[in-house]
Amino acid sequence: xxxxxxxxxxxxxxxxxxxxxxxxxxxxxxxxxxxxxxxxxxxxxxxxxxxxxxxxxxxxxxxxxxxxxxxxxxxxxxxxxxxxxxxxxxxxxxxxxxxxxxxxxxxxxxxxxxxxxxxxxxxxxxxxxxxxxxxxxxxxxxxxxxxxxxxxxxxxxxxxxxxxxxxxxxxxxxxxxxxxxxxxxxxxxxxxxxxxxxxxxxxxxxxxxxxxxxxxxxxxxxxxxxxxxxxxxxxxxxxxxxxxxxxxxxxxxxxxxxxxxxxxxxxxxxxxxxxxxxxxxxxxxxxxxxxxxxxxxxxxxxxxxxxxxxxxxxxxxxxxxxxxxxxxxxxxxxxxxxxxxxxxxxxxxxxxxxxxxxxxxxxxxxxxxxxxxxxxxxxxxxxxxxxxxxxxxxxxxxxxxxxxxxxxxxxxxxxxxxxxxxxxxxxxxxxxxxxxxxxxxxxxxxxxxxxxxxxxxxxxxxxxxxxxxxxxxxxxxxxxxxxxxxxxxxxxxxxxxxxxxxxxxxxxxxxxxxxxxxxxxxxxxxxxxxxxxxxxxxxxxxxxxxxxxx
Numbered sequence: 226x227x228x229x230x231x232x233x234x235x236x237x238x239x240x241x242x243x244x245x246x247x248x249x250x251x252x253x254x255x256x257x258x259x260x261x262x263x264x265x266x267x268x269x270x271x272x273x274x275x276x277x278x279x280x281x282x283x284x285x286x287x288x289x290x291x292x293x294x295x296x297x298x299x300x301x302x303x304x305x306x307x308x309x310x311x312x313x314x315x316x317x318x319x320x321x322x323x324x325x326x327x328x329x330x331x332x333x334x335x336x337x338x339x340x341x342x343x344x345x346x347x348x349x350x351x352x353x354x355x356x357x358x359x360x361x362x363x364x365x366x367x368x369x370x371x372x373x374x375x376x377x378x379x380x381x382x383x384x385x386x387x388x389x390x391x392x393x394x395x396x397x398x399x400x401x402x403x404x405x406x407x408x409x410x411x412x413x414x415x416x417x418x419x420x421x422x423x424x425x426x427x428x429x430x431x432x433x434x435x436x437x438x439x440x441x442x443x444x445x446x447x448x449x450x451x452x453x454x455x456x457x458x459x460x461x462x463x464x465x466x467x468x469x470x471x472x473x474x475x476x477x478x479x480x481x482x483x484x485x486x487x488x489x490x491x492x493x494x495x496x497x498x499x500x501x502x503x504x505x506x507x508x509x510x511x512x513x514x515x516x517x518x519x520x521x522x523x524x525x526x527x528x529x530x531x532x533x534x535x536x537x538x539x540x541x542x543x544x545x546x547x548x549x550x551x552x553x554x555x556x557x558x559x560x561x562x563x564x565x566x567x568x569x570x571x572x573x574x575x576x577x578x579x580x581x582x583x584x585x586x587x588x589x590x591x592x593x594x595x596x597x598x599x600x601x602x603x604x605x606x607x608x609x610x611x612x613x614x615x616x617x618x619x620x621x622x623x624x625x626x627x628x629x630x631x632x633x634x635x636x637x638x639x640x641x642x643x644x645x646x647x648x649x650x651x652x653x654x655x656x657x658x659x660x661x662x663x664x665x666x667x668x669x670x671x672x673x674x675x676x677x678x679x680x681x682x683x684x685x686x687x688x689x690x691x692x693x694x695x696x697x698x699x700x701x702x703x704x705x706x707x708x709x710x711x712x713x714x715x716x717x718x719x720x721x722x723x724x725x726x727x728x729x730x731x732x733x734x735x736x737x738x739x740x741x742x743x744x745x746x747x748x749x750x751x752x753x754x755x756x757x758x759x760x761x762x763x764x765x766x767x768x769x770x771x772x773x774x775x
Contacts, residue, residue: 274403281357336460359415366390540751554607557593586616643673
């Protein structure tokens with residue numbers, strides 16, 4: 226008979242050999258603060274959820290979680306974990322007599338939480354959150370379904386059906402806390418399938434295809450499930466983990482071969498369509514503000530002036546490294562002084578009509594780098610400059626560019642690089658690398674090149690189209706898209722730069738999905754002179770961190 230009983234502080238003896246006297250005083254102080262905050266905010270669902278999330282994410286979770294679980298406030302938040310089964314066990318003292326397990330249930334759960342996110346695949350902050358909660362809840366149904374099987378002198382424990390019971394209890398618990406519906410769905414999905422296909426003989430193409438379809442052919446979710454399975458296996462016996470390593474290899478092999486770009490391209494189209502109306506309105510506004518009386522001949526005269534007299538001003542916008550909390554590079558943005566307002570797209574259109582497009586691109590590029598050389602006060606020596614791919618390839622005086630690369634850290638941001646021969650692009654990139662330069666693909670979308678193409682090319686940066694950054698804080702599809710790009714490129718040592726960071730909401734979301742390099746008005750507008758902002762960046766970013774409940 227399963228019933229609720231008062232929890233008497235049964236402490237899993239697997240943890241008891243960690244003496245409190247050996248723990249740093251600061252950790253003991255943090256533990257007191259956590260417990261006090263749980264009591265103080267016990268009815269504040271959002272705050273309590275954040276506190277428990279921080280505990281699960283903490284590198285010292287094996288110290289905090291067992292001790293917090295002995296508090297009455299924990300029992301209030303997780304009463305399902307304190308239910309005794311017919312053997313007098315609840316989650317905290319439920320043993321696992323099996324060759325596949327070396328720990329009791331609760332110790333296994335804590336160990337699996339510790340092991341989560343230690344994987345070959347890059348994991349964003351929002352993914353860490355759902356994985357940690359999935360590991361916390363994945364086996365909580367075991368005490369409810371436990372059966373002791375006696376076979377002569379051998380006694381083993383069976384937990385058949387624990388996945389379904391854990392799923393049932395986890396849904397009840399998650400509804401008690403502050404999770405989005407999407408977060409709950411992911412956590413429950415990971416729990417549901419965490420024990421599926423753990424034997425090598427079960428890892429067939431047919432079975433894994435079924436599993437992928439059960440996950441709605443979501444590649445990111447499939448990789449998260451591999452992470453969960455890996456963390457679970459590491460917390461089992463050595464024999465169990467050695468067996469799973471063979472399974473894991475097959476899971477990765479399947480994922481790399483099975484998933485294509487079709488779903489991601491569809492996602493990209495949807496995102497682009499969302500921003501199209503806004504973009505058209507902005508272009509319409511820009512057109513009304515421009516001088517519609519300018520003829521092509523007038524614009525041609527402006528172009529000639531630019532090329533011959535270089536009536537160009539260069540403005541610089543910082544690119545910030547969130548990890549080092551400092552300026553990583555500057556993007557050089559050319560401003561044309563023409564006496565009359567003219568849209569840049571109109572200018573480039575007329576330049577093409579008069580066969581001046583390549584020359585105009587080349588002048589803007591070389592002028593930007595040369596002016597950067599004359600800037601004394603700067604917090605980075607890296608300059609990023611945009612140029613049309615064909616204009617660069619057709620530039621006859623490349624030694625001039627090579628000299629610039631020798632004197633500066635130059636990143637060439639290519640645009641209009643799609644529909645080109647990949648071998649030719651790779652040769653161009655290699656020639657730039659040989660001269661000390663680096664290469665970025667600007668306005669990146671999967672319509673330009675596929676992920677496979679990007680992995681083939683030896684590029685250094687991708688800069689997603691700004692439409693994928695705009696309003697990303699309220700668009701989960703955009704968050705998944707950006708994180709997927711990071712997942713693909715990080716193993717190839719390719720950096721992603723998110724441009725269009727206009728406010729704190731966008732910045733916070735980008736940090737959660739794993740972006741490291743950002744650019745936008747939040748950190749500084751393009752200015753003709755470079756401001757020293759490292760100290761401001763540090764204060765801005767750390768002001769947010771100081772608000773942490775833990």
